[in-house]
Amino acid sequence: MGSAVSSAAFSTRPGLLDGLDPEQLAAASAPRGPVCVLAGAGTGKTRTITHRIAHLIQSGHVAAGQVLAVTFTARAAGEMRARLRGLGVDGAQALTFHAAARRQLRYFWPRVVGDRLWDLLEGKLRLVAQAANRAGVATEAEVLRDLASEIEWAKATLVSPDDYPAVAARTQRDTPAPAAQVAEVYRNYEKIKNSAQVLDFDDLLLHTTAVLEEHGDVATEFRDRYRCFVVDEYQDVTPLQQRLLNAWLGGRDDLTVVGDANQTIYSFGGASPRPLLEFTRRFPEATVVRLERDYRSTPQVVSLANKVIGAARGRPAGSRLQLIGQRPDGPEPRFAEYDDEPAEAVAVAGRIRQLLDAGVPASQIAVLYRVNAQSEAYEQALSELDIPYLVRGGERFFARKEVRQAISALRVATSRPSGADVVEQVRTALAGVGLTEQPPPGGAAKERWDALLSLVELAEELAATVQDADLARYVAELEQRAAAQHPPTVEGVTLASLHAAKGLEWDAVFLVGLAEGTVPIQHADGDDSAIEEERRLFYVGVTRAREHLSLTWALSRNAGGRRHRRRSRFLYGLIPEDHPAARVARAQGKTFGGATARCRVCGGGLTATLEVKLGRCARCPSNVDEELLERLKSWRSDRSRELKVPPFVVFTDATLVAIAEQRPADDGALVSISGIGATKLERFGAEVLAVVRAAGRG
Structure with missing residues (x-):
């Protein structure tokens, strides 16, 4: 794909390009014109x-x-603006395509x-439901979501309602209804x-x-105003976005694109x-x-x-990047297999x-997982240990009550x-809405x-x-x-899908649920291209980790279920041959903090998660107080x-059963139950003990 340029051929302003490596310098100092940066x-x-x-x-x-400059997420655009500001650049536009x-x-x-300008439609399901009803198509929520996604794919790939049936047949689309009916829903929706007189997000581009x-x-x-274009994450452009980019350029070639074909993970959306990969064919x-x-x-x-990526099949030449680590050595990635999720x-x-x-x-x-439904088990497990967490895709930062109050106070x-500097002024303003010198002990107040x-x-x-x-x-x-939904960093373990993790990085990453x-x-099974996209998604997950990387899988979905699953095919060739795959030790019993958990009835070792929680083995009878x-x-x-939280965030069902079995009489007995730590004792301990005492009197 063309030839790399020598950085020595161009003069640079002193200091600006200091610290760039030879390849980064070559890209940064290349002259105006088409530039393609293949960036791992x-x-x-x-x-x-x-x-x-x-x-x-300059x-x-x-x-x-x-x-x-355009990219694909508001967060990435915000980071680009912040970087440019740090380099003394004001006035350059860094935005998402939309x-x-x-x-x-x-x-x-x-x-x-x-x-x-017509109003922007925030969600299209209501209109899709009307369109489906007119076409005689089912209007269950799942069907409507699939129809909405199919309409988005069609618009992103420049497929009209009239052309949809033929294109769906040619590309072997897995349609949510017969293709002719989907086309009719699409037509009605438009x-x-x-x-x-409303627009959806695809209409903005169209x-x-x-x-x-x-x-x-x-x-x-427009072209008199904008002369230079930069496109980040270029491997993820759709035909519609490419057509808009062509319209922006208008035959000009002052374009810099940056991308990595190994991180193409949005093909389902038309990317x-x-x-x-064909950039140099267009710009020789x-x-x-x-x-x-x-x-x-x-x-x-x-x-x-x-x-991971080296095992991919059919990699085009432009995607064969071989990463070369520049950091000092760190711990080896961890692999572990468990009986159940x-x-x-x-x-x-x-x-x-x-x-x-x-x-x-x-x-x-x-903690990164493939589908959002997997987050619940980790929300429960982290809650039991009083570990704060944030679910990407959950409540938006700028929608939180305390943040809205803070922005009002700052305005x-x-x-x-004031003669104080900006940081002191912000601290003073936020003191009025709850920012104290020392943090509260925990819970919602700490959040x-x-x-x-x-x-x-x-x-x-x-x-x-x-x-x-x-x-x-x-x-x-x-x-x-706030307008771009680009929040600052807030303390808490991130729970996110692999797709949502794209463009982010952490010191420690747990890739979970790595089962077939x-x-x-x-x-995706049976479709080679879909399997390879799943491999690239796994690769994206691995490359989010800076230092600590853990890869885990479970043989059963439910506790005590049949262990019929097998680990992901993508793990073969990655786990060292002498690695035990960290199977859960059954014979010795499960240990916590170095001590073996024992049944409070018979004294035997406890192995299953629920047994440890209840403090007794499955063989011993339950003495739960049903009232x-x-x-x-x-x-x-x-x-x-x-x-305003799910019940399990307060206490899980298993914790309540353990309390009803053990009937703790004081704080010490309460915290001896697995999953009740100092924070939950402080927040709920007195209330729980009062419930226990009241039941005893009743």
């Missing part, structure tokens, strides 16, 4: 492209306001349509949407493309690495640079990642507790002149405090990168982040509604 995971692609933008601006090749298109459409719509293609005066104005004179030095992960993690979750939570005790911040630990504070502290840390980051930053500038940055049928996902158990469940239901 952890090789510093964001650093490279932001330095390239800064170099082009060298006078382009003005900051003439640069448009955000850029919406901004352009809002500007040009009155001229082209002659009216205000009619209903247009009649209501209409912007149409405006630039069909209105020469608009296209001329394709083909534009990346393009400069091509390969980034393979991995600065993120230890050599041990890098070695495993290379093995609850046992796997308990073990992972226990290992996370060890890492926390060793000083690894909770925000630098992640008010901007109207009061609120952590959220407020993250806003202070954001102010510290701004003060360190922007000279003379004031409170007004900080509030503007905060509002921009889950990784690769069951519906007390019902009272505990009623109390838990009231508390969960009050706290």
